[in-house]
Amino acid sequence: MFCLPQIRSFLHYGNRIVATLGILCCIAGIASAQTRIKVNVHADQPTVEISPHLYGLFFEDINDAADGGLYAELIQNRSFEYFSLKDTHPRTEFHPLYAWQIASSPKNHDGFVDATMQVHDESPLNSNNTHYVSVTADQPGTFGTQNLGLDGIRIDQSAKYDVSLYARVDDWQGAAPLTVRLLSPDGDVCGTLELPRPGSTWQKFDGVLTANETRDDARLQITTNGRGTLDLDMVSLFPQQTFNGRKNGLRKDLVEALRDLNPQFLRFPGGCITHGWGLDNRYRWKDSVGDVAQRKPNWNLWGYHQTYGLGYFEYFQLCEDLDMAPLPVVPIGVGCGFRCTEFVPMDELGPHVQDALDLIEFANGPADSTWGSVRAEMGHPEPFGLEFVCLGNEEHDTPDMRQRFPVFAEAIRKAYPEIKIIGTSGLGTGIPIYDLMTKEKVYSSDEHYYMSPRWFFDNVNRFDSFDRDKPLIFVGEYAAHDTDRKNTLYSALSEAAFLTGIERNADLVDMTCYAPLFGRKGHMQWRPDMIYFDDRNVVRTTNYYVQQLFSRHKGDVYLANSIDVVAKSPAPLFNGYVGIGTWNTTIELGEAAVNGRPLDLAHWKTTSGKFEHDNGHLAQTDMKATPALAISHESFSGEKIVFTARVKKTGGKEGFLLRFASDANGKGGYWWNVGGWNNRQHGIESFDGDQSSTIAKVDGGIESDQWYDLKIEMNGDTVRCFINGDLKQQVQLGSLDVSISSTYDRDAGEIILKLVNPTAAEVDAQIEFSGVQAMASSASVVTLAGTKDAVNTFESPETVKPVASKIAAGTEFQHTIPPYAVQAIRIKSGRTN
Structure with missing residues (x-):
């Protein structure tokens, strides 16, 4: 790693046009004209190595991001475990039959009789899944139940769907099989599957159903013909076209959107949901592994239920599929400071610490170990290769937190000294417990920023003066909250400017990830988010494209650079x-x-x-x-x-x-x-x-x-x-700065120059490369540009998107940076060093 002291001192100010008190212009109230600058990239002055896993992802089950989102299950409340949250959360509309109703007769089908439907728990499928539905008909005929999905069920003509369910009958008269149909709201049959007649004990049935039309509002119906009681549980409908075709898999187009970001790590299963609404509601990873029918569902603090079908095995598998390092977040016996002040008593902390150790065994232990065998039984005998564990999330600075964190850190180091511990700097940009992380000598410490675009512009130099003898920094959650919390191009440009400062300090900032990741249309608890989706569409925001541009054009080593102002803008x-x-x-x-x-x-x-x-x-x-x-x-x-x-x-x-x-x-x-x-x-x-x-x-x-x-x-x-x-x-109040980052990609033999212009005017740049033997005569450019308030929407998902082009280049060349734009310029180079 190169880190020349004289270059480091220069870089504190040399990569930006320095304003007396920060960055501003064309933030409501100030307008500016064109500026001319001179950019010099010192190709023979490498400073710091860029972290190989600098850009990654953070996933939290918020905005219905898991069930109804990334997790491809199409049935809602598949195991009848929903209940009202009125005693613990403001939402009251949930109940065990939520999204279910008595089956109605499809078109051109007769013989349906009246039936009743109730949820019972007297003789459940298992101790984790204690509720099931009983549908009873007192006279012979056709009857059953149907599920409405989440805002309907999306189906595609000729597509195949895996159906599975557990069933049994009681006091039964009849020999008819089970009939599974996909129906339109008007009763049109969109696909049919027959399953064998159930017996008197729980039995799993499965088959493949083919849709005969395309709809977004289908429902799944299960019926039989006879008299008596039909019990059902764990009713599931999965598209066969999941990502990599996996059973119990993930929605293909959403994972493809993640893959296109070139992510190097995944922080999961969330931030605040790891603490839960209270200690009883915290995320228990052990409930999320094994047979999906044996997993214990839960509700999360964002106010809805979760199946845990997307669990720790699936998270690790996704990391493996996209070649990402897994970063599981482990609660440390501390309640969420925003919602509860509970703490696990010190003399009861042992099982919580053991959960953290067992997680590492689940990920890395041999196939014959206690938790490694669970992983092996799920189809992955080889270890997942876990390197990092995140302890805590946004903990408030309290004596209880400071007492508990070291207990977890010590136990992990003793049992698994090879595991790198990622701590937390505490709540807010003032990082109140960074001192504790320093004392505990964690690998890195997690910081979160949900701030205005102006804050990100003002903090491009945030890490220039950080003490290099302290833990590395993990920017684990951040997003610019623009006016009305929209994903404007301006908010994305402020994040881009901030990332140039992170790359300059890549010896200190080890990982970064935007948050939250997903937002389902009509089911939002938080915005802005990086990706929006409904049943059929995926909207990649301006912020998404900034993340993609930086991740795809990262480079391996940072190169010293400088900017000189040739002509200033007139007075604001x-x-x-x-x-x-x-x-x-x-x-x-x-x-x-x-x-x-x-x-x-x-x-x-x-x-x-x-x-x-x-x-x-x-x-x-x-x-x-x-x-x-x-x-x-x-x-x-x-x-x-x-x-x-x-x-x-x-x-x-x-x-x-x-x-x-x-x-x-x-x-x-x-x-x-x-x-x-x-x-x-x-x-x-x-x-x-x-x-x-x-x-x-x-x-x-x-x-x-x-x-x-x-x-x-x-x-x-x-x-x-x-x-x-x-x-x-x-x-x-000086004029708004152009921010830059210059790096070198060793494999490609290219210098990468990223430029961020968050002003309303073009910027004329004279670009020079010093310390090089030769530069190519042309360069490739990726540009993200538009109007300041431009937003990608469901109606117009490509208002702003990357545009590739070629420009004339060399060791010196003129370049015009468009207004409200971020660019990545790549040039083949013969370097002197």
Whole structure:
């Protein structure tokens, strides 16, 4: 590994156009013209090796990502184990017959009789699957049950489907077999299969059903003819065309979307679901292996049930299929800090630690070991080759957590010293328990960022000054949350800029993965996500394509680089709306003006909170609003704008939020936070959608029931903030930076230059390669570009997608970087080193 100290020092600032206080332009409120830059890639100055597993995936069962998603099962509630979550979670609609109904007569079929349907547990299939359905007819005839799937069942004409179920009969009169049909909602028969007549004990039946038409709204019907009771359990319908044709397999097109990302690892089975809603609801990996009929289903904290058909064996198998390193996440006896404060007592921690050790044996143990034999019986006698174990997820910094983590780490090191332990830095960008991870000498420590695009731009240099003697960093969950949490191109570009800084620090940042991975249409608990899907369609977002571009064009070693500004953009033009806001505080706005002209407060628009106009004043009265915001009835534009306001705090612990450069919906722009952070500091912050990012802070506070004259001067790229005539803060908002990364791909013999332009204007770049013997005369380019707010949708899934092209190249050449674009340029090179 190369890591030249003088290059490292230079690279802290040399890879970007440095703005005085970060990155901004064309974030709501500032526009800019074209910029000319000079980029020099020092091909003979390698700095750090790029981690071979830098880019990977994080999967969590959220947004119905497993059942109804990646897991190809088409039946919902196949084992009748659903129940209401009203005592533990707000959702109440679930029950044991959810998605099931009494069978109705298909078209052109007669002889159906009335029947009753109930769920019982007196004589179950097994102790893990305790419920089954009993359908009873008191008179001879045809009867049964049918499943509606999840938003219907997708079938394709001529496609084959594997059907399986457990059945038995009781007090039975008749000799008819079981009939399995695919039906349309109108009763059209879309496929038929006959299975043998059940006996009086549980028996598994299976067969293959061929669909005779294509539909998205089919249902599966199971009937028989006779009189008595038919018991059913573990009813399953699987397309034969799963990924790699595997039984109990995964949805082919979704796995193909993952494969196309060129992922090097998979973190699973989730983040928060590993803790669960409480300790009783935590993810138990042992419940997810073995025969699917023997697995113990559970519900997850996102508020729905999961079969565990997609379990640890399937996760390991997927890793093997896509050549990814498996990264299982193990709970450490600590409850989810967001939802419960439970901890496993120290004297009861032993079985939890043993679960972690048994997991390693399941993955790597010999086929005759206790848990290795379970793996072997499932069809994989060879070890999976597990190298990493993740201990914990987003743990809050508590004495209980600090007491328990070392117990797990010590036990794993003693039993399996070859396993690399990935710890957790704790909740938030301040990484509160990185000190514990350092003390425990973990391999790497997991950090999570769900922040505004502005934060990602501002943190391109986040890892430049990290201590290299501490654990490596695993960026295990991150996503830019743009306005309204949409997957805009702008959010993806902010992530791209952030990744250039990660590649520059690849000696420290070992792994990264976007989160969450999947979102099913109509079943969303969280957004944005990287991939959206319904029964038939897959939408690859702009963020997906950024991940793909970086993963496919990673390189092996980072090359030193520099950027010089040849021509600067003219002074920024401020534009947008002004306004007022609060955070857990009530206030009164007496008057406001822009450039000395009074504003009519009666026409201001409330975007959150409760603002009331009375006698010329505007009062915010909702103490709980976080934030409460109102903006002016007109917008303002110009090189110099002065916004003044007379404000009084009437209650609460915080102060005022003086808005400027907001858009018409109250999104974007900035606020001056006067008396923020529990009335201890003033700060200028950017505001992007529902996320704020601090630019600069100073100490200070305000008093209640006292009028303050506030003023914000916006002049060129400078913002000056005054309280009662006294200057409190001054910041310079520079033009938005072009971010770059330059690496070398040894196998291809190519230099890879990645360029990120998040501005509205083209950037003219003079690109030079120093320290090389020769460069090819042409280069291949992959470009992802579009409008700032461009989004890929189900209706328009390719609004933004990668475009390949060729350009003239050499040791020196001119190149125009499109607006709102990220590019990967690959050039054959003869290097001096």
